[in-house]
Amino acid sequence: MTEYNLDLERQLQERPLPAKQVQVSLESITAEIRPNRNGRSRWLLLTSAAAIVLVITAGLWAGDMTWKQVDHIPPADSENQAGVANQQNSSPIKDLIDLHRLTSDEWKSLLSGTSIDPSIELLHQEKLTDDTNVVFFINQLSPNSEYQIVVANVRQSEEGEYKSVSMTSTNVSKQWTPGPFSEGNAYFLQMAAIGREGSDPLKGQLIGIIRDSKVAAIRMTNEVGDHVDADVIQSASGDSFFFGRIPDSWLEGLRRYMDVSALDNDGAELKTEKHYL
Amino acid sequence: MDFTYLETLSDGYDKEQILSDLILAYQNEVWDYALSLTRSTHMADDIAQDVFLAVYEKLHTFRGEASIKTWLLRITRNISFNRRKNSFVRRVLLMKELPESGSNSPSAELEALDNLMSSEAWRLVLQLPVKQREVMVLHAHHALSHDEIASLLRLPVGTVKSRLHHARIKLAKSYEGGQEHDGV
Numbered sequence: 264m265t266e267y268n269l270d271l272e273r274q275l276q277e278r279p280l281p282a283k284q285v286q287v288s289l290e291s292i293t294a295e296i297r298p299n300r301n302g303r304s305r306w307l308l309l310t311s312a313a314a315i316v317l318v319i320t321a322g323l324w325a326g327d328m329t330w331k332q333v334d335h336i337p338p339a340d341s342e343n344q345a346g347v348a349n350q351q352n353s354s355p356i357k358d359l360i361d362l363h364r365l366t367s368d369e370w371k372s373l374l375s376g377t378s379i380d381p382s383i384e385l386l387h388q389e390k391l392t393d394d395t396n397v398v399f400f401i402n403q404l405s406p407n408s409e410y411q412i413v414v415a416n417v418r419q420s421e422e423g424e425y426k427s428v429s430m431t432s433t434n435v436s437k438q439w440t441p442g443p444f445s446e447g448n449a450y451f452l453q454m455a456a457i458g459r460e461g462s463d464p465l466k467g468q469l470i471g472i473i474r475d476s477k478v479a480a481i482r483m484t485n486e487v488g489d490h491v492d493a494d495v496i497q498s499a500s501g502d503s504f505f506f507g508r509i510p511d512s513w514l515e516g517l518r519r520y521m522d523v524s525a526l527d528n529d530g531a532e533l534k535t536e537k538h539y540l
Numbered sequence: 541m542d543f544t545y546l547e548t549l550s551d552g553y554d555k556e557q558i559l560s561d562l563i564l565a566y567q568n569e570v571w572d573y574a575l576s577l578t579r580s581t582h583m584a585d586d587i588a589q590d591v592f593l594a595v596y597e598k599l600h601t602f603r604g605e606a607s608i609k610t611w612l613l614r615i616t617r618n619i620s621f622n623r624r625k626n627s628f629v630r631r632v633l634l635m636k637e638l639p640e641s642g643s644n645s646p647s648a649e650l651e652a653l654d655n656l657m658s659s660e661a662w663r664l665v666l667q668l669p670v671k672q673r674e675v676m677v678l679h680a681h682h683a684l685s686h687d688e689i690a691s692l693l694r695l696p697v698g699t700v701k702s703r704l705h706h707a708r709i710k711l712a713k714s715y716e717g718g719q720e721h722d723g724v
Binding site for chain 2: 268270271272274275276277278279280283285286287288289291292293
């Protein structure tokens with residue numbers, strides 16, 4: 264007896280209304296929680312909402328994760344001893360919106376390596392699709408190795424006009440609170456996701472700054488031992504940053520994770536952290 | 541993206557950032573499930589908003605007994621059904637339930653929804669009684685196991701299998717085309 268139909272159940276794997284764009288407003292939620300917010304939080308809320316509207320996504324995992332598996336943390340060197348407070352948790356949304364408003368000509372200049380602002384430096388770009396580039400750049404916030412590091416998804420229209428369709432950033436300082444076992448003295452990283460426009464799949468990146476001069480490479484290794492090394496790029500200011508694309512297949516499914524390792528010149532692990540994807 | 545770390549959240553975490561990530565990762569799943577329960581795009585919009593408001597308030601209570609997805613879908617279900625307690629909403633829902641009790645004239649909204657659906661399967665599933673409909677949707681669309689569905693609905697696994705079986709039989713009778721399969 265025929266009792267059910269596999270084709271029907273396959274159809275149900277698709278969304279009921281494939282074109283439906285769900286819009287959940289973070290601003291409304293936070294406003295409902297905190298109806299008597301002060302001016303500062305109002306600004307944060309508005310900018311948070313703007314972040315959603317602009318489809319800006321940001322990763323987490325700055326330094327407070329309880330599940331970190333640290334094999335070895337190199338002691339702070341003299342450069343780190345002079346450190347200032349880490350800024351990795353601040354969210355420079357306002358600046359990000361400004362960056363999101365870069366004109367097509369400004370993007371063209373930036374992508375061609377021409378400076379559009381003395382503080383902004385393009386470190387890496389690569390094609391995601393025929394009309395889309397992923398762009399990694401820094402915005403130097405102070406002479407003390409404090410930066411805004413940014414990943415943008417920049418799309419070129421048929422008319423040749425450039426615009427950013429999604430962007431994520433974080434503030435980071437090369438310095439870190441001193442201490443022989445302070446986490447984060449080797450490097451700071453953030454997992455970022457861009458590409459969120461319509462039904463575009465998320466594209467994952469690992470970005471960050473290298474703090475310990477002994478770190479020569481940043482390696483991502485998945486559960487089955489496949490690994491990808493991030494590109495380590497030195498900025499004009501002399502600091503080292505890294506950018507790595509997380510393979511799309513690593514992001515499929517639930518409860519996936521990868522190890523991120525800092526390696527020295529001999530390939531020895533200086534530090535390894537486990538990060539869920 | 542995995543949210544296992546939510547099981548071990550400590551003080552001082554960035555609640556809004558986590559919420560933002562959860563919205564990006566699960567808003568479609570939440571909306572789809574709400575739509576399947578209410579058969580109203582407008583209600584699904586509101587429910588999705590309410591779900592993430594509840595998540596924002598209850599984030600600290602998530603302890604990983606279920607996956608984050610199952611936890612979100614349970615909140616979605618509770619909010620969807622709680623809306624029936626509102627008299628206006630209940631009245632609207634009852635009107636929409638009429639076709640299930642024998643009427644041949646679906647509500648205007650359901651008819652409009654039918655027109656939006658690209659798939660015959662979804663059109664048919666939305667006509668199932670809600671108890672069979674939600675089991676079918678959780679299984680086929682949200683890819684939950686029988687055990688996960690039983691946990692979400694707080695039902696014995698046998699009941700879940702029984703509802704799924706009856707849903708499949710009903711769907712097979714009205715579905716045309718596709719590859720047929722014998723047995724359950």
